[in-house]
Amino acid sequence: xxxxxxxxxxxxxxxxxxxxxxxxxxxxxxxxxxxxxxxxxxxxxxxxxxxxxxxxxxxxxxxxxxxxxxxxxxxxxxxxxxxxxxxxxxxxxxxxxxxxxxxxxxxxxxxxxxxxxxxxxxxxxxxxxxxxxxxxxxxxxxxxxxxxxxxxxxxxxxxxxxxxxxxxxxxxxxxxxxxxxxxxxxxxxxxxxxxxxxxxxxxxxxxxxxxxxxxxxxxxxxxxxxxxxxxxxxxxxxxxxxxxxxxxxxxxxxxxxxxxxxxxxxxxxxxxxxxxxxxxxxxxxxxxxxxxxxxxxxxxxxxxxxxxxxxxxxxxxxxxxxxxxxxxxxxxxxxxxxxxxxxxxxxxxxxxxxxxxxxxxxxxxxxxxxxxxxxxxxxxxxxxx
Numbered sequence: 001x002x003x004x005x006x007x008x009x010x011x012x013x014x015x016x017x018x019x020x021x022x023x024x025x026x027x028x029x030x031x032x033x034x035x036x037x038x039x040x041x042x043x044x045x046x047x048x049x050x051x052x053x054x055x056x057x058x059x060x061x062x063x064x065x066x067x068x069x070x071x072x073x074x075x076x077x078x079x080x081x082x083x084x085x086x087x088x089x090x091x092x093x094x095x096x097x098x099x100x101x102x103x104x105x106x107x108x109x110x111x112x113x114x115x116x117x118x119x120x121x122x123x124x125x126x127x128x129x130x131x132x133x134x135x136x137x138x139x140x141x142x143x144x145x146x147x148x149x150x151x152x153x154x155x156x157x158x159x160x161x162x163x164x165x166x167x168x169x170x171x172x173x174x175x176x177x178x179x180x181x182x183x184x185x186x187x188x189x190x191x192x193x194x195x196x197x198x199x200x201x202x203x204x205x206x207x208x209x210x211x212x213x214x215x216x217x218x219x220x221x222x223x224x225x226x227x228x229x230x231x232x233x234x235x236x237x238x239x240x241x242x243x244x245x246x247x248x249x250x251x252x253x254x255x256x257x258x259x260x261x262x263x264x265x266x267x268x269x270x271x272x273x274x275x276x277x278x279x280x281x282x283x284x285x286x287x288x289x290x291x292x293x294x295x296x297x298x299x300x301x302x303x304x305x306x307x308x309x310x311x312x313x314x315x316x317x318x319x320x321x322x323x324x325x326x327x328x329x330x331x332x333x334x335x336x337x338x339x340x341x342x343x344x345x346x347x348x349x350x351x352x353x354x355x356x357x358x359x360x361x362x363x364x365x366x367x368x369x370x371x372x373x374x375x376x377x378x379x380x381x382x383x384x385x
Contacts, residue, residue: 002163002184004030007064007098009140009150009178014038015311016175018263018318019274023171023180025263031057033064035100035150035178052079052099054086058185060158061090065099073115080123087127087155094158097129100178102149109136109148120151129153132183137167141285142177143300150181161185170278175307205248206255215251222246265314265321273310280306 004027010016017038024030040049048055052065065083067076087095104110105117108131113121124131132154138146154162165183172180222243231239284299291299 002186003058004028004182005032005062005096005162005185006030006180006182007033007035007150007152008172008180009035009066009100009176010037011176011178012036012038013176015307015314016172018314019172019175020180022263022266022270025266026171031055031062033062033098035064035066036068052083052086054090054095056093059187060094060096060161060185063087063095063097063099065097065101067099067101067103067116069102073119076116077119077123080119084123084127087129092157094161095155096132096158096162097153098181099151100149101151103151104147104149107131108133108151124153128155130156130159132159132162132165134165135167137179139167139179139181140177141169141179150178152181152183161187169281170275175277175310204255205252207252210252212251215247218247218250219243265317267317270310270313270317273306273313277303277306277310 004024006020006023008020010020017034020032020034024032034049037049040047049064052063054061054063063083063086065079067079071079083097087097101116101120103114103116103120105113105121107113107117107121110117130153132152133148136148138148139150140147152162152165163184163186165181168180168182171182280299280303284296284303287295287299
């Protein structure tokens with residue numbers, strides 16, 4: 001199954017950062033490179049960030065970078081050199097690099113090549129990187145023009161695993177001047193076969209759909225032959241595990257994990273506002289190219305209003321979701337808030353107690369809370385005298 005991979009420049013916008021997280025939820029997870037983020041949550045296991053960051057992700061390494069326009073050519077080349085050293089250390093691992101280079105070159109669709117473009121091309125050739133950008137779609141669309149400054153590079157070993165590179169303007173609702181770059185990480189046949197076998201082993205069974213009769217028949221068929229007294233303890237353990245797995249497969253289906261398609265604060269009104277913002281941006285772009293000054297001014301005002309409405313709606317949605325979570329403390333103190341705090345909240349799986357055998361739960365209850373009649377002796381009084 002392909003894995004989603006994306007990168008863009010967030011322009012230090014809280015609304016754009018929230019929409020990027022929602023995009024990952026809609027795709028069922030993945031990895032995103034966010035240049036110039038609004039903030040990086042402290043001590044968060046799913047976030048990492050500096051001027052450039054390199055992480056190990058499945059079969060490849062992914063490096064994210066941002067080179068702001070204020071850097072001089074010397075500073076830019078020093079930053080490229082440092083990034084190249086990190087890439088060299090990861091050899092022979094496949095590496096993908098994505099980010100905002102703020103560089104222009106004919107090789108990726110710019111009308112001309114500037115000094116940064118020359119430095120970038122030399123740096124890429126030195127490290128054996130190939131350019132994944134396709135077509136001439138602008139990755140930056142601002143009030144003063146369009147350009148291609150967001151680039152994706154990869155080593156040959158990583159490039160063969162990347163499919164569907166494209167520029168997408170719809171998911172971020174045009175909240176940023178930078179477009180979202182999307183692609184998919186695919187597995188080569190041998191890795192895909194291994195992943196499927198591993199995934200099949202890790203999937204648990206749907207206990208609620210258990211067929212007791214089929215379970216009993218399968219266990220009887222497994223234990224029908226005479227036991228082999230010459231088998232070792234390890235062989236007996238392996239046989240028992242295989243027999244139980246076959247019995248479970250015969251009597252109940254495997255569970256299918258369902259990925260969440262939205263963040264905790266997302267709802268349909270936000271999706272409508274995002275679509276309205278995309279439409280307003282398209283009208284503005286169309287009028288700027290072929291319309292009058294008055295039409296451009298009206299379209300720009302409509303785009304500003306649409307962006308403001310979407311940002312305000314996201315802030316309200318997050319505030320409402322937080323208030324609902326806090327209020328649930330009184331209704332269910334050991335529920336979702338407690339599980340989030342202790343990292344035990346798993347929305348894709350039923351509670352662990354529901355997967356345990358009923359007789360086992362009865363035995364545990366009897367051991368923890370013994371009844372007076374059976375388990376607690378009567379108190380003996382003090383001897384007289």
